[in-house]
Amino acid sequence: MTDGLPTRFPAGGLPPEVRIYEVGPRDGLQNEQSTVPVEVKAEFIHRLRDAGLRTIEATSFVHPKWVPQLADAEQLMPLISDLPRDLRLPVLVPNARGLERAVAHGCRDIAVFASATESFAKANLNRTLSESLAMFEPVVTRAKAEGQWVRGYVSMCFGDPWEGAVPLAQVVGVCRALLEMGCDELSLGDTIGVATPGHVSALLAALNEAGVPTGQLAVHFHDTYGQALSNTLAALQHGVATVDASAGGLGGCPYAKSATGNLATEDLVWMLRGLGIDTGVDLARLTDTSDWMAGRLGRPSPSRTVRALTGADTGPGTDQPSHKEQ
Numbered sequence: 217m218t219d220g221l222p223t224r225f226p227a228g229g230l231p232p233e234v235r236i237y238e239v240g241p242r243d244g245l246q247n248e249q250s251t252v253p254v255e256v257k258a259e260f261i262h263r264l265r266d267a268g269l270r271t272i273e274a275t276s277f278v279h280p281k282w283v284p285q286l287a288d289a290e291q292l293m294p295l296i297s298d299l300p301r302d303l304r305l306p307v308l309v310p311n312a313r314g315l316e317r318a319v320a321h322g323c324r325d326i327a328v329f330a331s332a333t334e335s336f337a338k339a340n341l342n343r344t345l346s347e348s349l350a351m352f353e354p355v356v357t358r359a360k361a362e363g364q365w366v367r368g369y370v371s372m373c374f375g376d377p378w379e380g381a382v383p384l385a386q387v388v389g390v391c392r393a394l395l396e397m398g399c400d401e402l403s404l405g406d407t408i409g410v411a412t413p414g415h416v417s418a419l420l421a422a423l424n425e426a427g428v429p430t431g432q433l434a435v436h437f438h439d440t441y442g443q444a445l446s447n448t449l450a451a452l453q454h455g456v457a458t459v460d461a462s463a464g465g466l467g468g469c470p471y472a473k474s475a476t477g478n479l480a481t482e483d484l485v486w487m488l489r490g491l492g493i494d495t496g497v498d499l500a501r502l503t504d505t506s507d508w509m510a511g512r513l514g515r516p517s518p519s520r521t522v523r524a525l526t527g528a529d530t531g532p533g534t535d536q537p538s539h540k541e542q
């Protein structure tokens with residue numbers, strides 16, 4: 217280890233580059249008890265961009281009563297309109313009304329969000345699974361016709377708090393429906409963080425068998441049981457090269473109480489850097505950003521890497537110097 221970075225030890229059979237899809241400003245902040253001021257959100261996004269992130273999910277155009285923490289989407293967009301056009305700033309859009317609002321604010325990248333289960337479709341979208349797909353269909357068609365890039369999330373791919381185990385075939389069916397609608401990319405959500413690496417490999421194999429190209433897949437792991445990084449490695453070994461993560465490990469879903477924070481971007485960057493995989497992210501700047509955000513939220517970051525690099529774990533009684541002090 218040198219200069220707060222791990223020694224490079226490339227392992228074979230992994231993608232040479234990984235695209236990090238940063239979800240901190242959306243997934244990270246949608247679950248906060250208090251609403252973060254819009255100026256702080258805008259600064260967070262600017263700082264993430266300065267740290268080298270090139271895809272940053274900015275907010276949601278959902279019903280403001282359903283997610284009050286992101287009800288300021290209209291106020292946020294003008295505050296980040298100075299960011300360069302090569303940056304992707306996707307926003308969540310559930311329906312035609314959401315798309316209208318997003319388009320009116322110049323959004324060029326959108327994400328619809330389906331569920332692999334009936335229970336979560338009902339809890340999160342107030343629809344049955346097939347009604348929710350019917351709601352997304354015209355949104356994706358119109359967005360594609362207007363030249364937008366469209367991501368389709370599939371939540372509860374690995375387990376559901378109401379239904380328990382989720383059959384692989386059920387996940388595959390929803391993935392295929394979203395691809396057939398025209399989604400450019402699918403993100404496989406482990407909303408409550410119950411996946412383990414063998415399960416990840418099995419789902420990816422089932423998707424391949426059903427003709428879903430790995431190049432169109434991303435993974436989205438919440439870290440409830442500490443498995444997010446192991447699950448990510450399993451996905452990389454399968455050829456997945458887009459990984460969702462949240463700066464500092466913020467995150468959760470207000471409509472799935474057992475959901476905790478996402479895979480922390482810093483933990484991901486640390487592992488990828490050690491594996492010799494490029495991400496373009498400056499780990500020191502990113503860590504500073506998460507430390508700054510932790511200060512705004514009034515609690516320490518749950519990311520192990522942020523805690524190690526900022527010396528948060530070096531309290532009285534420990535004789536280990538923090539990396540910052542070395």
Ligand code: HMG
Nearest residue numbers: 277278279282310313314340341342369371372405407469
């Ligand atoms: P609904 O109550 O069924 O809405 O909610 P509706 O279609 O019956 O419409 C009712 C009223 O809401 C209408 O107004 C609409 O215009 C208005 P009225 O005519 O009565 O005056 N309305 C809207 N207003 C503003 N923006 C809109 C909008 N839509 C309707 N977009 C709805 C249905 C889908 C809107 C609601 O369920 C909703 O907003 N859900 C969003 C929940 C959410 O954001 N969850 C968190 C994100 S998902 C997640 O975190 C998982 C993920 O991270 C992946 C993973 O971890 O697995 C992505």
Ligand code: MG
Nearest residue numbers: 243405407468
């Ligand atoms: Mg999520």
